[in-house]
Amino acid sequence: MKALISKTIQPDRFPDWLIAASIRDFLATAPSALTVEVVVIHDTEEDAPEAIAALKDPRLQDAQLIYINDEPDTALAMAVTGLNGTIYADSYLLESPDILEGILTSGTDLMLADDVSGDKNILRAFHESVREGKNLPSATLKIVAQSSSNVVAAYERSEEERREQAEVSVGILNDMNNSLADLKTYARNSKAALAAAQAQINSAHVAGSAGPRITNFPPVNYQGNKPIYRVKDLGHMKYLTSFMLGLRDYLQDRLNMRPRLIFIESPSEVNHTHYREFTWVDDSMSDGDPALHAPVVFTSKPTAALLLDKLIKDNRYNAVICVDRTVHSHSHMVIGNASRTVYAANGLSSIAGYVNFPLERLITSHTRYAGTLTYVPMFTQYPDNPNRRVSSYAQLTSQYEALMEGFGSVATRS
Secondary structure (H helix, E strand, O other), X not given: OEEEEOOXXXXXXXXXXXXXXXXXXXXXXXXXXXXXXXXXXXXXXXXXXXXXXXXXXXHHOOOEEEEEOOOOOHHXXXXXXXXXXXXXXXXXXXXXXXXXXXXXXXXXXXXXXOOOHHHHHHHHHHHHHHHHOOOOOHHHHHHHHHHHXXXXXXXXXXXXXXXXXXXXXXXXXXXXXXXXXXXXXXXXXXXXHXXXXXXXXXXXXXXXXHOOOOOOOOOEEEOOOXXXXXXXXXXXXXXXXXXXXXXXXXXXXXXXXXXXXXXXXXXXXXXXXXXXXXXXXXXXXXXXXXXXXXXXXXXXXXXXXXXXXXXHOOOOOOEEEEEEOOOOOOOOOEEEOOOOOEEEEOOHHHHOOOOOOOHHHEEEXXXXXXXXXXXXXXXXXXXXXXXXXXXXXXXXXXXXXXXXXXXXXXXXXX
């Protein structure tokens, strides 16, 4: 189904399109069983906040969005762009069905030239609105915050040294609120953070012994029923690897599961020295490779073909612990039907830039902080033998019980 939202265009001009005066009118009229392929917005009876809210309807999730208007509304244009839509400030494109049909394919292609081009357009429109003193609805401000985060992430990819500063700027930008005065402050902070990020990247010197860095991989959407326990490392947490190995033993020995443990991270000297008995895998390996079926695996190439098809869906295991140590996003790589994300950090300084951070789902090393989920203690005599080390961590029953509470329902998303 193709929808054209316009309060001025007559239906007989576009006989193959369903024409409605507002997005909400279209949603109320369109049969729920039909797939919405394209929504073209010309002008609408709704105010911008109402139109933006209507665009979030699940039925429009996969639809191609196009906004055509000689003078596009700033807020609505930013919302459409933030939803991977396309803006055309030229109503001539609505002169005939043939002209409109001709731009449908190109509308998507325009967004693929630069992975943050849409975000840059949103920020340009936002700064123009600030300059003109316009008040923007809260829904639009959230899109601006996300776009700012995306631009920051684009600068910090593959630069592990930038982790803490980038996380602070992302945390600040994600907390944008309804106040225009506050938005101006956040915009200045964003500009400073981006400049600092660029300077750090230009001057960064990556040691050759550190191995290849993880670049920006898209999230993997799991829709199965297998329990997926997600852990996101926000600050190079000490002893997290051994603690997670102990969690795998806890699930196996105490809860009678068949758990698999997956680490997503870049190779490091610590891995090669202390965890060399575990294998590194990637999606080039054949399904018959024994390494792909090991209970504990490491990877620096978390593609969907590897994570989803070869590791998570492996029927040898009925539960998966996935530890995400990537730095291009503070969100976990695995989305969909999975547990709430439990976060890991050495201390509270790693989350200093976040506002409204879920402390109740944070684990720290050495010290238990008020309001956090639990902590990983340091043993007075740290076992040198890897098996004894894992066994020592596996005895931390109270910590693992708290961890399972933090994961919550495996169907809950964070």
